[in-house]
Amino acid sequence: MSTENHHRDDRDRRERPKSAAAEPAPPSLVPPPNALPPVRHPDAPAPGELLGSHYDHCFGCGEGQPHGLHLQARAGDGVTITAEFTVQSAHQGAPGLAHGGVLATALDETLGSLNWLLRVIAVTGRLETDFVRPVPVGTVLFLQAEITAVAGRKIYSRAQGRIGGPDGPVAVRAQALFIEVKVEHFTENGRADEIRAVMSDPDQIRRVRAFEVNP
Numbered sequence: 001m002s003t004e005n006h007h008r009d010d011r012d013r014r015e016r017p018k019s020a021a022a023e024p025a026p027p028s029l030v031p032p033p034n035a036l037p038p039v040r041h042p043d044a045p046a047p048g049e050l051l052g053s054h055y056d057h058c059f060g061c062g063e064g065q066p067h068g069l070h071l072q073a074r075a076g077d078g079v080t081i082t083a084e085f086t087v088q089s090a091h092q093g094a095p096g097l098a099h100g101g102v103l104a105t106a107l108d109e110t111l112g113s114l115n116w117l118l119r120v121i122a123v124t125g126r127l128e129t130d131f132v133r134p135v136p137v138g139t140v141l142f143l144q145a146e147i148t149a150v151a152g153r154k155i156y157s158r159a160q161g162r163i164g165g166p167d168g169p170v171a172v173r174a175q176a177l178f179i180e181v182k183v184e185h186f187t188e189n190g191r192a193d194e195i196r197a198v199m200s201d202p203d204q205i206r207r208v209r210a211f212e213v214n215p
């Protein structure tokens with residue numbers, strides 16, 4: 001078998017089935033027995049609705065970040081999100097290839113957007129990422145994410161990113177644990193200049209969304 005075929009077989013073995021990412025997770029990413037299925041908030045954005053950027057300076061989705069990901073997330077059915085991100089030249093690690101940390105950011109941002117559907121403020125506690133295929137500059141990464149369970153403040157989720165189209169091969173995937181926090185997590189820990197700027201924004205919706213709460 002050629003080296004190339006060998007690599008392809010190896011990758012295919014590591015790919016999960018399309019819907020259920022059923023590989024064993026590390027213990028801290030396994031929901032405890034008392035975990036509950038996620039409940040979509042009645043006022044969550046309708047399936048198909050674009051979420052828009054929550055904060056202009058967010059590296060993941062902010063329009064005010066020239067080298068940011070400008071990721072666009074859309075509410076799906078249930079507690080799911082789809083998102084797209086085009087790898088730009090500024091996102092390279094190796095020549096012509098996306099940096100792994102940037103791809104992890106795309107997963108993190110998509111997974112973080114899921115919390116809008118619960119209308120819960122939460123931050124990433126743990127993010128485990130598998131890099132399955134190289135992602136060239138210019139590629140559109142098609143992301144899908146879902147919350148799998150909620151246990152108290154802990155929100156368990158997973159995501160995958162495909163290339164070559166929404167049904168193309170998986171290039172990256174992640175499992176995550178988000179932890180619900182109060183708004184003080186941001187107001188007490190963020191740099192004062194940025195917090196002041198957000199809090200003095202006359203647009204109440206922008207003020208609230210900056211802290212990841214879906215209005």
Ligand SMILES: CCCCCCCC(=O)SCCNC(=O)CCNC(=O)[C@H](O)C(C)(C)COP(=O)(O)OP(=O)(O)OC[C@H]1O[C@@H](n2cnc3c(N)ncnc32)[C@H](O)[C@@H]1OP(=O)(O)O
Pocket residue numbers: 028054060108109110111112113122123124125126152153154177179181212
């Ligand atoms: C639309 C928006 C998109 C945004 C996408 C981007 C999202 C982000 O990147 S957020 C930024 C990155 N994340 C952060 O900066 C978070 C920094 N960490 C923290 O502030 C704290 O560690 C925090 C808030 C996560 C948890 O602290 P605290 O509130 O004291 O909770 P704590 O009691 O330690 O933990 C709560 C539970 O979570 C568990 N837990 C916390 N951290 C982890 C972890 N890393 N791994 C596994 N479990 C964890 C604890 O074991 C505990 O479990 P149990 O209730 O069963 O005992």
